[in-house]
Amino acid sequence: MAGRGGVMYQVWDELVPPDCSSDHRILRLNENSELEVAKEPLHAGIDVNKTCGIGPGMAFANAILRRVPNFGTIVLVPCAAGGTSIREWSRRNSVLRSRMIARAREALRYGGKIRAILWYQGEKDTETEEAINLYPGEYRLFIDSLYQELIHPQVPFIQVALASGQGDPKWLESVRATQLGMEDMITVDGMGLPLQPDGLHLTAKAQVLLGNMLADAFFNSHTRV
Template identity: 50%
Template sequence: MEIGNNRKHIFILSGQSNMAGRGGVTKTKQWDQIVPSECNPDPTRIHRLNANLEWEPAHEPLHADIDTNKTCGIGPGMSFANAIKETADQIGLVPCAVGGTAIKEWNRGSDLYENMIKRAKIASSKDGGEIKAVLWYQGESDTMALEDAESYKSKMEDLIRNVREDLDSPLLPVIQVAIVSGGDEKYLEKVREAQKSIDLPEVGCVDAAGLPLKEDNLHLTTEAQVKLGLMLAHTYILNFKSPNSFIPKR
């Protein structure tokens, strides 16, 4: 499906399961198919790049054909897109997140990294769209061991530099989410500190602390995912968009 020749802003959605979306996924690993109004599709304004590298109207679950080894539900992408859609003629979402992945699995040259870059390049070349930001929610898998937690900051900074270089966008905005859950509580705060102290320009951080978790104490609820999408939209518009843009309520 062609998005058309209108101005469209493209956003890369990447990381692990909380970006892919587990909101509404039940204990029996079924998605309840409940879509909050903030996540409703808008076929004329919001599109996503599917696994076949074609644009199509975006709808939940955004990552269903990307994070295929798990059941996907509500993530932050659709509420984000609906909150910012008045800032552009069209919004293009590029899902790339895969559950259970550590940051070392996103090193340049890895399948995950190269697929993300490939999808981003195709998304921007198909109709002349512009990549406006990378939304990154990952880190839970790096709370399992001290070594991984302590090396998170350097690995994340390398990832940002590599993405910007490979997409030929030296100041491409990156908005990361400071995690709220993980495998080992004693390393969770180390990863959070790393995420909030990235020392690169044009990097924002949204703190997920306080957002409700499902019974597994790992994944955000549907309500939390909707709120997170609005928080990401607020941060994007406030920090990386023109000062006259509408700022959505968080």
């Protein structure tokens, strides 16, 4: 979800597509839990172990405002950490999960409400057969306990079915099958979106496309806008 669009050899080219431009109506909760005008890279200071580039978040927010200019202020709460497995998110005492819940609660202190959860994760879980066997149960545990902790049962969970993997192709298909089989979630299929030369990460153009797809899914959900 952090995005590596425009990142080559661990360096971001600093090219920001028009669809990812800043707007005073789009804010982000930064690493100090303060609100500021959002800009790319959205996960700067959050996903600190990777070089952050273009992700789908800014394109998603801009697409919402293009369709509904009077939507109001959008606060993005970036929480992603690249290269992590679902087990690092499914356990209530995990560092990543605890940070995500804490940041969501911090954002709510500024007013407003949670309108959607955007989730793009799973490449790490395509590396081994053991990981893919654990994935279905761990993912379901993550989803169910996340809603219990956030206490927002009506918030749509919009997931991205993987566009790429890191191991045997059949392991990628196994993870995708789990994702596509989650009938109680809203799914955007990333398969076929352009990949960078590493064959793993989406290009900046693909991230923009994905952001627009996520916005379409948001409007097609049962959320009132």
